Amino acid sequence: MSSPPPLTSSLGPWPNLANTGSPLDRVSERRRDQAFIASTLSHADARAVLIGGETIVLAQAEGNDPFIPLASAHKIAEIGESIFIGTIEGAARLGFAISPDDAERLKERTDLLVTDLRTIAMRGLIAPQHLQPVAIAKALLTWHSRHRFCSNCGQPTQVTEQGWRRDCSTCNAQHFPRTDPCVIMLAIDGERCLLGRSARFPAGMYSCLAGFVEPGESLEEATRRETYEEAGIRVGRVGYFASQPWPYPMSLMIGCFAQAETRDLNIDRNELEDALWVTREEAALMLSRQHPGSLFTPPPMAVAHHIIRAYVERGPDVLR
Ligand SMILES: [Zn+2]
Numbered sequence: 001m002s003s004p005p006p007l008t009s010s011l012g013p014w015p016n017l018a019n020t021g022s023p024l025d026r027v028s029e030r031r032r033d034q035a036f037i038a039s040t041l042s043h044a045d046a047r048a049v050l051i052g053g054e055t056i057v058l059a060q061a062e063g064n065d066p067f068i069p070l071a072s073a074h075k076i077a078e079i080g081e082s083i084f085i086g087t088i089e090g091a092a093r094l095g096f097a098i099s100p101d102d103a104e105r106l107k108e109r110t111d112l113l114v115t116d117l118r119t120i121a122m123r124g125l126i127a128p129q130h131l132q133p134v135a136i137a138k139a140l141l142t143w144h145s146r147h148r149f150c151s152n153c154g155q156p157t158q159v160t161e162q163g164w165r166r167d168c169s170t171c172n173a174q175h176f177p178r179t180d181p182c183v184i185m186l187a188i189d190g191e192r193c194l195l196g197r198s199a200r201f202p203a204g205m206y207s208c209l210a211g212f213v214e215p216g217e218s219l220e221e222a223t224r225r226e227t228y229e230e231a232g233i234r235v236g237r238v239g240y241f242a243s244q245p246w247p248y249p250m251s252l253m254i255g256c257f258a259q260a261e262t263r264d265l266n267i268d269r270n271e272l273e274d275a276l277w278v279t280r281e282e283a284a285l286m287l288s289r290q291h292p293g294s295l296f297t298p299p300p301m302a303v304a305h306h307i308i309r310a311y312v313e314r315g316p317d318v319l320r
Pocket of ligand 1 (some may be wrong): 150
């Protein structure tokens with residue numbers, strides 16, 4: 001064990017990782033128990049989040065609460081698909097699909113705040129414990145909106161399992177909600193790490209490289225392939241760090257560290273606007289937004305921030 005590096009004093013307590021750690025109970029083993037489901041729906045604190053396309057309806061007058069009592073939720077807009085996310089202390093949490101046009105219209109109401117989930121998470125607009133249930137509802141409703149027809153025979157499918165499956169009555173195929181695995185990695189070369197930025201990032205923001213895992217590929221192979229494709233850097237040993245649900249629209253970010261084996265960058269400008277090697281000291285300044293060149297990392301809600309911070313605090317030992 002090496003001694004802790006003297007880089008962490010200004011970074012403060014470890015931040016929450018958004019979209020994780022909710023008190024929500026998915027009660028997945030009881031989704032077919034109609035009496036149980038009915039009891040959670042009739043609970044005085046049963047609530048639903050209204051989602052129209054990319055946008056979420058928040059009760060601005062109630063401290064931006066995304067979960068609205070069922071009777072009130074039904075009065076706000078016409079409900080399309082209804083999905084059961086789980087329970088909190090025995091009370092149901094539901095996701096209600098509303099039309100994007102209705103969501104747009106609701107922006108005129110002063111008692112509501114209607115905005116997209118990425119903005120909500122980035123700006124911390126709702127209480128942290130609400131992020132994961134909203135993320136689940138958003139990911140599931142997106143999946144339903146894109147899977148109305150059977151991918152096997154082309155006929156319409158029906159919602160089952162309280163929204164956790166769609167069945168085809170024509171060919172009997174069962175369709176389960178998808179989560180797309182995506183590796184997000186920090187290549188490490190001793191006291192330097194590799195960061196990159198896409199053209200859609202805010203000016204000055206640099207993050208870990210990332211990419212989707214392809215069929216028939218291990219996480220280690222995906223990490224090596226993406227790092228080489230995007231930045232021309234070969235990496236060897238890959239170590240797992242942590243994961244984060246990323247409902248934009250339905251990914252799972254799988255955070256890894258990777259040992260760099262080459263150093264000369266060859267940036268794929270179709271994927272990245274820029275990539276650079278950053279020292280641990282620079283990375284620490286980017287995390288705390290004190291970098292002299294005004295470079296910065298993603299915000300504390302994102303797993304990229306946690307990956308970079310773990311490297312800043314523990315150095316190359318994070319891979320051991
Ligand atoms: Zn079918």
